[in-house]
Amino acid sequence: MENRYDKYKDSGIAWIGEIPEHWEIRKLKNIFLLSTGTTPKEYDKISEGDNLINWYTPSDILEGCNDLFSSLRKLSERVIYENKISLFPIGTLLYVGIGASAGKVGYANENGYSNQQITGLIPLECYSRFYFYYLSVLKDKIRDNAFFTTLPIINNVYLGQELLPYPLLSEQQSIANYLDQKCGEIDELITLQEEMITKLQSYKQSVITEAVTKGLNKNVPLKDSGIEWIGEIPEHWICTVFKKFLSEPMQYGANEPAEECNYNDPRYIRITDIKDDGTLRDHTFKSLPLEKAKEYMLTKGDLLFARSGATVGKTFLYKEDYAACFAGYLIKARCNKNELLPNFIFYYTLSNAYQNWKNSIFIQSTIQNIGADKYSVMPIIAPPLSEQQSIANYLDQKCSEIDELISIKQQKIEKLKDYKKSLIFECVTGKRKV
Incomplete structure (x- = not known):
């Protein structure tokens, strides 16, 4: 490897290995x-004109390297004063010690404070930016070696005993500055790929919208659909409500807990199983015994609608060979396939026209909930059956091409993230000389 130090020694830390000979090992x-944060008395009392102070909680600290400038929640300066709280200074590392986020770390770019789930690591004899990178990239190693039974906990006693490589202060600063520059460049490349993915997703939705509301023939005469968010449609298409195409009334799913994971029983499909691309997550598999599932079994072509919560309106088209049933926060629609093809209506639910209809429902209600009664009267525009098939075939191919481009971008992002992580590891453990 290029840029190596002249001499190395064993660090005594299994996951670090060798470090430069002149580096020390010190306890954190x-x-x-x-200094562990707190939830002070009257923490939620904020008056008009109060000077607000950042008050960090684990939800502010994301995966990876987190530069913190502002928190979601604030404390009044009055509360800080009355509770005699000493704020964490700029350069403090905010370390999450408990819960699912245990091990995550953020760098405070402004004075602030935190709740009791976060420990402030206030630098005494170090350049904290160096250890911000070190703790960010080695969080899993530290977390995995902490002792806990069920709830992940990294207490201050354990954390304080953590052994860390200790270069000269000037080296710590040089390494941190180098990583600031290099990681900034990598982050820009990641952002560029993410922006391209967003554009591709937007393009995909526009392609779907154009096909399911205007068709594939650009020369056919158009007519007003009578629906503001749909606009003009081909003259020979019909516009009616969804229930006209259903072979049976819409059905709510089973109100049963998702406790079992038996691959011999029907899969129990829940809202949380459905990804944004309309496929199912493999790692969330749950099953339901056949005696409980039998009234909620799916057949190919059934369309599921999410009826409440953050995912309301999300859809899933069942076209699998395995047996499956569906949970209570989903609603099943079974179409008369002689009038409306499942593939066509599924693509319709991915269009801007469908999104605009959803938004119109939410405007009328303070609760984001769409029941079977509303889905049943959802406006649907439909071409003749043969044209539905042509549109669905076209979108299968076109969307597959766009999804492939998105997948390539996502793979590039993962490679950039892996490279960033390996670069940080090499620098903060002395494998690469800066």
Whole structure:
């Protein structure tokens, strides 16, 4: 490897291996002051004109390297004063010690404070930016070696005993500055790929919308659909309500807990199983015993609608060979396939026309909930059956091409993230000389 130090020694830390010979190993408590945050009295009392202070909770600290400038929740400066709270200074590392986010770390770019789930690592004899990178990239190693039974907990006693490589202060600063620059460049490349994915997703939705509302023939005469968010449609298409195409009334799913994972029983499909691309997550598989599932079994071509919560309106087209049933927060629609093809209506639910209809429902209600009564009277525009098939075939191919481009971008992002992580590891453990 290029840019190696002249001499190395064993660090004594299994996941670090060798470090440069002149580097030391020190305990975290000897280079940081550990100070756990709190939830002060009247923490939620904020008056007009109060000077607000950042008050960080685990939800502010995301995966990876987190530069923190502002928190979701704030404390009044009055509360800080009355509770005699000493704020964490700029450069403090905010370390999450409990719960699902245990091990995540953020770098405070402004004075602030935190709740009791976060420990402030206030630098004593170190350049904290260096250890921000170190703790970010090695969080899983530290977390995996912490002792806990069910709830992940990294307490201050354990954290303080953590052994860390300790280069010269000037080296710590040089390495941190180098990583600031390099990681900034990598992050820009990641952002560029993410922006391209967003554009591709927007393009995909526009392609779907154009096909399911205007058709494939650009020369056919058009007529007003009578629906504001749909506009003009081909003259020979019909516009009616969804229930006209159903072979049976819409059905709510089973109100049963998702406790079992038996691959010999029908899969129990829930809202949380459905990804944004309309496929199912493999790792969330749950099953339902056949005696409980039998009234809620799916057949090919059934369309599921989410009826409440953050995912309301999300749809899933069942076209699998395995047996499956569906849960209570989903509603099943079974179309008369002689009038409306499942593939066509599924693509319709991915269009802007469908999104605009959903938004019109939410305007009328303070609760984001769409029941079978509303789905049943959803406006549907439909071409003749043969044209539905042509449109569905066209979109199968076109969307597959766009999805492939999106997948390539996502793979590039993962490679960039992996490269960033390996670069940080090499620099903060001395494998690469800066």
